[in-house]
Amino acid sequence: MNLKSERRGIHVDQSELLCKKGCGYYGNPAWQGFCSKCWREEYHKARQKQIQEDWELAERLQREEEEAYASSQSTQGAQSLTFSKFEEKKTNEKTRKVTTVKKFFTASSRTGAKKVAQEKIIKQGQLGRERNADNILRDLKEIFTPSWELASPTEAEIQEAKAPSPSINRQVSIETDRVSKEFIEFLKTYHKPGQDIYKQCKLFLDTMNHKKDLSIEEQSECAQDFYQNVAEKLQTRWKVSPEKVEKAMDQIEKFIMTRQYKYVFCPETTDDEKKDLAVQKRIRALHWVTPQMLCVPVNEEIPEVSDMVVKAITDIIEMDSKRVPRDKLACITKCSKHIFNAIKITKNEPASADDFLPTLIYIVLKGNPPRLQSNIQYITRFCNPSRLMTGEDGYYFTNLCCAVAFIEKLDAQSLNLSQEDFDRYMSGQTSPKKQESDSWSPDIKDHCSE
Ligand SMILES: [Zn+2]
Numbered sequence: 001m002n003l004k005s006e007r008r009g010i011h012v013d014q015s016e017l018l019c020k021k022g023c024g025y026y027g028n029p030a031w032q033g034f035c036s037k038c039w040r041e042e043y044h045k046a047r048q049k050q051i052q053e054d055w056e057l058a059e060r061l062q063r064e065e066e067e068a069y070a071s072s073q074s075t076q077g078a079q080s081l082t083f084s085k086f087e088e089k090k091t092n093e094k095t096r097k098v099t100t101v102k103k104f105f106t107a108s109s110r111t112g113a114k115k116v117a118q119e120k121i122i123k124q125g126q127l128g129r130e131r132n133a134d135n136i137l138r139d140l141k142e143i144f145t146p147s148w149e150l151a152s153p154t155e156a157e158i159q160e161a162k163a164p165s166p167s168i169n170r171q172v173s174i175e176t177d178r179v180s181k182e183f184i185e186f187l188k189t190y191h192k193p194g195q196d197i198y199k200q201c202k203l204f205l206d207t208m209n210h211k212k213d214l215s216i217e218e219q220s221e222c223a224q225d226f227y228q229n230v231a232e233k234l235q236t237r238w239k240v241s242p243e244k245v246e247k248a249m250d251q252i253e254k255f256i257m258t259r260q261y262k263y264v265f266c267p268e269t270t271d272d273e274k275k276d277l278a279v280q281k282r283i284r285a286l287h288w289v290t291p292q293m294l295c296v297p298v299n300e301e302i303p304e305v306s307d308m309v310v311k312a313i314t315d316i317i318e319m320d321s322k323r324v325p326r327d328k329l330a331c332i333t334k335c336s337k338h339i340f341n342a343i344k345i346t347k348n349e350p351a352s353a354d355d356f357l358p359t360l361i362y363i364v365l366k367g368n369p370p371r372l373q374s375n376i377q378y379i380t381r382f383c384n385p386s387r388l389m390t391g392e393d394g395y396y397f398t399n400l401c402c403a404v405a406f407i408e409k410l411d412a413q414s415l416n417l418s419q420e421d422f423d424r425y426m427s428g429q430t431s432p433k434k435q436e437s438d439s440w441s442p443d444i445k446d447h448c449s450e
Contacts, residue, residue, distance in 0.1 A: 010294060010358045010406065010414055017398045025389035026398040028380060029405055036385035040224065175323075176258055183255040190248065193238035197248060200230055201255060212263060216270050220381035223260075227253070227384045253384050254324045261323040264382060266374035275373040282407060283368045288431045293415040294358045298339075299346045308342035311335075313367040320370045325383035328375055329393045336396040339363060360403045361410075376401060 019027040019035035031039030187194035204226045211219055231249055234240040240248070266272045291298055300306040315335035322328045339359045343351035351359075364372070379397065380388070388394045406414070412422035424430050 026394045030380045179258045272374045296359045296362045308338045312338035
């Protein structure tokens, strides 16, 4: 029996975690193996190509129409129309037509939507003042410099204020208010750029509020654009240091996503929920998988190790209770560190990346974290992309995505089982017998290593 090939089922070469374009950032299955940056470039390219094709079609149709018009004019002998006038008319028509075409194709794009949003914001502002909505942000405004006073409540805030709040809603809105207060306190330390950030965030929230009908991918793109624009502006216009930009970006994400969460987490327009249930069912069906089958170098008979395993499971389950993408990421990172510790204590030497992924799979199987796919999707769509592309948060997140992909396709081979045994365990006919060899021993290392 070739144990080498059996183990290969779980092994992931570290290079496979990286963007397939070779830029060096972490890739993600949700972005077809690209990193967030390359994926957006690909996505834009595809969309630009589509727009270009639509334009060409529109222009061809227009040309044909004009030719037909010109020939009908000349056959009718309508010479009153001088050449220059004809040209003028043609230009006017073209401009008008192009504007219409453009408007059609860019209905959801920045410029069009921004204008609509701005108009609506003005209306909303008036509405808000008329309703005199009880709003914490405005209550706080006197502590700020005059330009803050212009800030009006977002539509979401108005709705929040209007909605009767059962205790859960109340709890959430208390938290939202707390986050707002903290955000404002934080921005004060940034002085003028802080005011600018605040205005941009408000504008973004209002714009998003009018984009609820868009697909979640388009909403995600708006958020990513927003992160990118704010960061660029802080750097170039306000000359804020990179460290301070990073700090600000975390606070911005927190403020924005605390508010957006209920609209964009596992939205009804997606099949996120269906996928959640599928993964949950799959994990339940794999309840019989032992650490030995996955070649996980974790001996839970050691109390400290067992403690680390429990903590890792708790962390990954806790991810679902967080509203901010970065807080969810922090749960994954915490979980991963407990895993590394568990391996280190078991092996009495530092864990390798090859030990880590199977152990993460084991922890996910044991914990069956709620709404796993929704959480991954939400992080992918709404986290500040720089967090996912580099650093330890990005590394652990990519590993988690890999772990879920493996769980979806775990088979007899990757578990070092015969097909017959695998099928019997899956069908629930039998479960693997508890054997003495079930507890971890250094032999596993030989049995499972490459
Ligand atoms: Zn890339």
